Amino acid sequence: MRVTNQSIVRNSQRFLQQNLQGLESAREDISSGLRLRKMSDAPSAGSEVMRTTSSMRALAQFKRNAGIGGARAGVAEGVLDQLTGALGRANELAVSQSSATANPGTRAIAKAEVDQLLAYAVGIANTKFGNEFLFGGTRSGEAPFRVPPTVADGFSALVDASNNPVDPSGEPQIEINDGQFVAPHHNGTQVFLDSDALESLRALSTALGSNDVAGIRSSIDRLVTATDEVQTLLGEQGARVNQIENTQNTLTAVELSLIAYRSDLRDTEVDKAMVELVGKQTLYQAAMSATSRILGMSLANYL
Secondary structure, three states: OOOOHHHHHHHHHHHHHHHHHHHHHHHHHHHHOEOOOOHHHOHHHHHHHHHHHHHHHHHHHHHHHHHHHHHHHHHHHHHHHHHHHHHHHHHHHHHHHOOOOOOHHHHHHHHHHHHHHHHHHHHHHOOEEOOEEOOOEOOOOOOOEOOOOOOOOOOEOEEOOOOOEEOOEOOOOEEEEOOEEEOOOOOHHHHHHOOOHHHHHHHHHHHHHOOOHHHHHHHHHHHHHHHHHHHHHHHHHHHHHHHHHHHHHHHHHHHHHHHHHHHHHHEOOHHHHHHHHHHHHHHHHHHHHHHHHHHOOOHHHHO
16 A cells, blocks of 8 residues: 555644544643533443532522421420420419418419510410411411410401401411421411310410419319420421431432432543543644654665
8 A cells, every 4th residue: 555645644643633632631620520421421421420510500590499498496495395385484473372371462463474474475476487487377478366465366467358257277388398397387376275274374464464373273183284295296396307307318328329420420530630631632743753754754864
Protein backbone atom coordinates (compact mmCIF):
# COMPACT_ATOMS: atom_id res chain seq x y z
CA MET A 1 0.00 0.00 0.00
CA ARG A 2 1.32 3.39 -0.99
CA VAL A 3 1.74 5.78 1.92
CA THR A 4 1.86 9.42 0.91
CA ASN A 5 2.91 12.44 2.89
CA GLN A 6 -0.68 13.68 2.78
CA SER A 7 -2.02 10.50 4.39
CA ILE A 8 0.69 10.69 7.06
CA VAL A 9 -0.26 14.28 7.84
CA ARG A 10 -3.97 13.47 7.90
CA ASN A 11 -3.55 10.46 10.20
CA SER A 12 -1.20 12.36 12.45
CA GLN A 13 -3.67 15.20 12.81
CA ARG A 14 -6.48 12.77 13.61
CA PHE A 15 -4.47 11.00 16.30
CA LEU A 16 -3.28 14.29 17.79
CA GLN A 17 -6.87 15.59 17.86
CA GLN A 18 -8.09 12.44 19.62
CA ASN A 19 -5.34 12.73 22.22
CA LEU A 20 -6.10 16.42 22.68
CA GLN A 21 -9.82 15.70 23.15
CA GLY A 22 -9.02 13.07 25.79
CA LEU A 23 -6.69 15.53 27.52
CA GLU A 24 -9.38 18.24 27.51
CA SER A 25 -12.02 15.80 28.80
CA ALA A 26 -9.79 14.83 31.73
CA ARG A 27 -9.12 18.50 32.47
CA GLU A 28 -12.87 19.28 32.48
CA ASP A 29 -13.53 16.33 34.80
CA ILE A 30 -11.10 17.79 37.31
CA SER A 31 -12.21 21.41 36.86
CA SER A 32 -15.95 20.74 37.15
CA GLY A 33 -15.75 17.89 39.64
CA LEU A 34 -18.11 15.95 37.36
CA ARG A 35 -17.33 13.13 34.99
CA LEU A 36 -20.96 12.93 33.88
CA ARG A 37 -21.89 16.32 32.49
CA LYS A 38 -24.50 15.34 29.87
CA MET A 39 -26.66 12.33 29.11
CA SER A 40 -24.58 11.37 26.07
CA ASP A 41 -21.52 10.83 28.27
CA ALA A 42 -23.15 7.72 29.78
CA PRO A 43 -26.89 7.31 29.06
CA SER A 44 -27.42 4.52 31.61
CA ALA A 45 -25.66 6.36 34.42
CA GLY A 46 -27.37 9.59 33.38
CA SER A 47 -30.79 7.99 33.75
CA GLU A 48 -29.87 6.76 37.22
CA VAL A 49 -28.67 10.23 38.20
CA MET A 50 -31.97 11.76 37.05
CA ARG A 51 -33.99 9.16 38.94
CA THR A 52 -31.89 9.64 42.08
CA THR A 53 -32.14 13.42 41.89
CA SER A 54 -35.94 13.17 41.58
CA SER A 55 -36.04 10.92 44.65
CA MET A 56 -33.90 13.41 46.55
CA ARG A 57 -36.29 16.26 45.70
CA ALA A 58 -39.19 14.20 47.05
CA LEU A 59 -37.20 13.41 50.20
CA ALA A 60 -36.44 17.10 50.69
CA GLN A 61 -40.18 17.87 50.60
CA PHE A 62 -40.93 15.06 53.05
CA LYS A 63 -38.24 16.40 55.37
CA ARG A 64 -39.76 19.88 55.23
CA ASN A 65 -43.19 18.42 55.99
CA ALA A 66 -41.81 16.38 58.86
CA GLY A 67 -39.98 19.41 60.23
CA ILE A 68 -43.16 21.48 60.25
CA GLY A 69 -45.16 18.58 61.67
CA GLY A 70 -42.58 18.00 64.39
CA ALA A 71 -42.63 21.66 65.36
CA ARG A 72 -46.44 21.69 65.53
CA ALA A 73 -46.45 18.47 67.55
CA GLY A 74 -43.90 19.90 69.97
CA VAL A 75 -45.94 23.05 70.55
CA ALA A 76 -49.12 21.02 71.07
CA GLU A 77 -47.31 18.80 73.57
CA GLY A 78 -46.28 21.90 75.50
CA VAL A 79 -49.89 23.16 75.55
CA LEU A 80 -51.09 19.84 76.98
CA ASP A 81 -48.47 20.14 79.71
CA GLN A 82 -49.66 23.65 80.53
CA LEU A 83 -53.28 22.53 80.61
CA THR A 84 -52.36 19.70 83.00
CA GLY A 85 -50.70 22.23 85.28
CA ALA A 86 -53.77 24.49 85.27
CA LEU A 87 -56.08 21.60 86.13
CA GLY A 88 -53.75 20.47 88.88
CA ARG A 89 -53.72 23.91 90.47
CA ALA A 90 -57.52 24.14 90.23
CA ASN A 91 -57.80 20.76 91.94
CA GLU A 92 -55.60 22.00 94.81
CA LEU A 93 -57.88 25.01 95.25
CA ALA A 94 -60.99 22.82 95.16
CA VAL A 95 -59.60 20.50 97.84
CA SER A 96 -58.60 23.39 100.10
CA GLN A 97 -61.93 25.18 99.72
CA SER A 98 -63.99 22.04 100.35
CA SER A 99 -62.64 21.73 103.90
CA ALA A 100 -64.33 23.00 107.07
CA THR A 101 -61.67 25.68 107.53
CA ALA A 102 -62.70 27.50 104.34
CA ASN A 103 -65.25 30.30 104.36
CA PRO A 104 -67.05 32.52 101.83
CA GLY A 105 -64.14 34.99 101.87
CA THR A 106 -61.46 32.41 101.05
CA ARG A 107 -63.70 30.87 98.42
CA ALA A 108 -64.17 34.25 96.75
CA ILE A 109 -60.38 34.64 96.58
CA ALA A 110 -60.04 31.11 95.21
CA LYS A 111 -62.72 31.84 92.61
CA ALA A 112 -60.70 34.78 91.30
CA GLU A 113 -57.71 32.48 90.79
CA VAL A 114 -59.85 29.78 89.17
CA ASP A 115 -61.26 32.39 86.79
CA GLN A 116 -57.69 33.27 85.84
CA LEU A 117 -56.92 29.60 85.27
CA LEU A 118 -60.00 29.28 83.05
CA ALA A 119 -59.04 32.33 81.03
CA TYR A 120 -55.51 30.94 80.74
CA ALA A 121 -56.82 27.58 79.53
CA VAL A 122 -58.98 29.24 76.88
CA GLY A 123 -56.03 31.39 75.89
CA ILE A 124 -53.75 28.41 75.23
CA ALA A 125 -56.64 26.75 73.37
CA ASN A 126 -56.18 29.59 70.84
CA THR A 127 -52.45 28.99 70.50
CA LYS A 128 -51.19 29.99 67.05
CA PHE A 129 -48.50 28.32 64.97
CA GLY A 130 -47.43 30.81 62.37
CA ASN A 131 -50.63 32.26 60.93
CA GLU A 132 -52.79 29.28 61.92
CA PHE A 133 -54.62 28.38 65.11
CA LEU A 134 -53.11 25.12 66.28
CA PHE A 135 -56.32 23.59 67.64
CA GLY A 136 -58.71 24.94 65.00
CA GLY A 137 -58.92 21.62 63.16
CA THR A 138 -59.95 22.10 59.54
CA ARG A 139 -60.72 25.78 60.25
CA SER A 140 -57.27 26.76 61.41
CA GLY A 141 -57.65 30.29 60.08
CA GLU A 142 -60.23 31.20 62.74
CA ALA A 143 -59.87 31.47 66.52
CA PRO A 144 -61.63 28.32 67.80
CA PHE A 145 -62.54 29.56 71.32
CA ARG A 146 -64.08 32.64 72.91
CA VAL A 147 -61.71 34.96 74.77
CA PRO A 148 -62.79 35.69 77.41
CA PRO A 149 -65.31 32.86 77.76
CA THR A 150 -68.87 33.86 78.55
CA VAL A 151 -70.82 32.42 81.45
CA ALA A 152 -73.92 31.32 79.55
CA ASP A 153 -72.63 30.43 76.09
CA GLY A 154 -70.38 27.59 75.00
CA PHE A 155 -66.64 27.99 74.65
CA SER A 156 -66.44 27.54 70.89
CA ALA A 157 -66.21 30.70 68.80
CA LEU A 158 -66.88 28.93 65.49
CA VAL A 159 -70.26 29.03 63.70
CA ASP A 160 -71.66 27.20 60.69
CA ALA A 161 -73.35 28.65 57.60
CA SER A 162 -76.57 29.17 59.61
CA ASN A 163 -74.65 31.03 62.33
CA ASN A 164 -75.06 28.15 64.77
CA PRO A 165 -72.10 27.43 67.08
CA VAL A 166 -69.92 24.47 66.11
CA ASP A 167 -66.89 22.91 67.75
CA PRO A 168 -63.47 22.55 66.09
CA SER A 169 -63.28 19.32 64.12
CA GLY A 170 -60.88 17.39 61.93
CA GLU A 171 -57.17 16.66 62.24
CA PRO A 172 -55.32 17.88 59.13
CA GLN A 173 -52.67 15.38 58.09
CA ILE A 174 -49.30 15.87 56.45
CA GLU A 175 -47.29 13.42 54.33
CA ILE A 176 -43.94 12.80 56.00
CA ASN A 177 -42.86 9.91 53.78
CA ASP A 178 -44.08 8.17 50.65
CA GLY A 179 -47.64 7.14 51.55
CA GLN A 180 -47.11 7.88 55.25
CA PHE A 181 -49.47 10.50 56.66
CA VAL A 182 -49.67 11.77 60.22
CA ALA A 183 -51.84 14.25 62.13
CA PRO A 184 -49.32 16.23 64.24
CA HIS A 185 -51.80 16.95 67.05
CA HIS A 186 -55.40 16.74 68.23
CA ASN A 187 -58.05 19.38 67.57
CA GLY A 188 -59.50 21.76 70.16
CA THR A 189 -62.62 19.71 70.77
CA GLN A 190 -60.61 16.64 71.75
CA VAL A 191 -58.22 18.56 74.01
CA PHE A 192 -60.40 21.16 75.71
CA LEU A 193 -64.04 20.08 75.34
CA ASP A 194 -64.21 16.27 75.21
CA SER A 195 -61.76 16.10 78.11
CA ASP A 196 -64.11 18.32 80.19
CA ALA A 197 -61.12 20.53 81.00
CA LEU A 198 -62.84 23.87 80.40
CA GLU A 199 -66.25 22.90 81.76
CA SER A 200 -64.77 21.46 84.97
CA LEU A 201 -62.92 24.71 85.59
CA ARG A 202 -66.08 26.71 84.99
CA ALA A 203 -68.08 24.41 87.31
CA LEU A 204 -65.55 24.96 90.08
CA SER A 205 -65.66 28.72 89.56
CA THR A 206 -69.48 28.67 89.78
CA ALA A 207 -69.46 26.56 92.94
CA LEU A 208 -66.88 28.80 94.61
CA GLY A 209 -68.81 31.92 93.67
CA SER A 210 -72.03 30.57 95.21
CA ASN A 211 -70.25 29.14 98.27
CA ASP A 212 -71.58 25.70 97.25
CA VAL A 213 -69.52 23.19 99.25
CA ALA A 214 -71.18 20.16 97.65
CA GLY A 215 -70.54 21.63 94.19
CA ILE A 216 -66.90 22.29 95.10
CA ARG A 217 -66.47 18.69 96.23
CA SER A 218 -68.09 17.27 93.10
CA SER A 219 -65.83 19.44 90.95
CA ILE A 220 -62.82 17.66 92.45
CA ASP A 221 -63.80 14.40 90.75
CA ARG A 222 -64.44 16.23 87.48
CA LEU A 223 -61.04 17.89 87.61
CA VAL A 224 -59.31 14.56 88.35
CA THR A 225 -61.11 12.90 85.43
CA ALA A 226 -60.30 15.83 83.12
CA THR A 227 -56.64 15.62 84.15
CA ASP A 228 -56.59 11.91 83.35
CA GLU A 229 -58.12 12.59 79.93
CA VAL A 230 -55.54 15.25 79.16
CA GLN A 231 -52.75 12.91 80.30
CA THR A 232 -54.03 10.27 77.90
CA LEU A 233 -53.91 12.81 75.08
CA LEU A 234 -50.43 13.79 76.20
CA GLY A 235 -49.31 10.19 75.87
CA GLU A 236 -50.76 10.00 72.36
CA GLN A 237 -49.06 13.26 71.52
CA GLY A 238 -45.72 11.92 72.69
CA ALA A 239 -46.19 8.92 70.40
CA ARG A 240 -46.84 11.25 67.46
CA VAL A 241 -43.72 13.24 68.25
CA ASN A 242 -41.67 10.01 68.34
CA GLN A 243 -43.16 8.84 65.05
CA ILE A 244 -42.23 12.08 63.34
CA GLU A 245 -38.70 12.06 64.81
CA ASN A 246 -38.12 8.45 63.76
CA THR A 247 -39.30 9.25 60.24
CA GLN A 248 -36.98 12.27 60.10
CA ASN A 249 -34.04 10.04 61.05
CA THR A 250 -35.03 7.53 58.37
CA LEU A 251 -35.33 10.25 55.74
CA THR A 252 -31.91 11.61 56.64
CA ALA A 253 -30.33 8.15 56.35
CA VAL A 254 -31.96 7.52 52.97
CA GLU A 255 -30.93 10.95 51.72
CA LEU A 256 -27.29 10.34 52.66
CA SER A 257 -27.38 7.00 50.81
CA LEU A 258 -28.80 8.65 47.71
CA ILE A 259 -26.22 11.43 47.85
CA ALA A 260 -23.42 8.86 48.00
CA TYR A 261 -24.95 6.82 45.17
CA ARG A 262 -25.36 9.87 42.93
CA SER A 263 -21.83 10.95 43.70
CA ASP A 264 -20.51 7.55 42.62
CA LEU A 265 -22.37 7.88 39.33
CA ARG A 266 -21.66 11.51 38.56
CA ASP A 267 -18.73 12.98 40.46
CA THR A 268 -15.06 12.86 39.55
CA GLU A 269 -12.59 10.87 41.63
CA VAL A 270 -9.92 13.55 41.62
CA ASP A 271 -6.96 11.30 42.41
CA LYS A 272 -7.81 8.91 39.58
CA ALA A 273 -8.57 11.82 37.26
CA MET A 274 -5.18 13.38 37.98
CA VAL A 275 -3.40 10.13 37.14
CA GLU A 276 -5.44 9.88 33.95
CA LEU A 277 -4.63 13.49 33.05
CA VAL A 278 -0.90 12.94 33.48
CA GLY A 279 -1.10 9.77 31.36
CA LYS A 280 -2.99 11.51 28.56
CA GLN A 281 -0.61 14.44 28.71
CA THR A 282 2.36 12.09 28.33
CA LEU A 283 0.73 10.34 25.39
CA TYR A 284 -0.05 13.65 23.74
CA GLN A 285 3.51 14.90 24.15
CA ALA A 286 4.88 11.62 22.79
CA ALA A 287 2.54 11.82 19.80
CA MET A 288 3.59 15.42 19.16
CA SER A 289 7.25 14.46 19.30
CA ALA A 290 6.81 11.48 16.96
CA THR A 291 4.76 13.49 14.50
CA SER A 292 7.27 16.33 14.40
CA ARG A 293 10.06 13.87 13.66
CA ILE A 294 8.16 12.10 10.91
CA LEU A 295 6.97 15.29 9.23
CA GLY A 296 10.44 16.83 9.54
CA MET A 297 12.07 14.08 7.54
CA SER A 298 13.25 14.83 3.97
CA LEU A 299 14.57 12.80 1.05
CA ALA A 300 18.04 13.19 2.50
CA ASN A 301 17.06 10.99 5.43
CA TYR A 302 16.53 8.08 3.06
CA LEU A 303 19.85 8.50 1.15
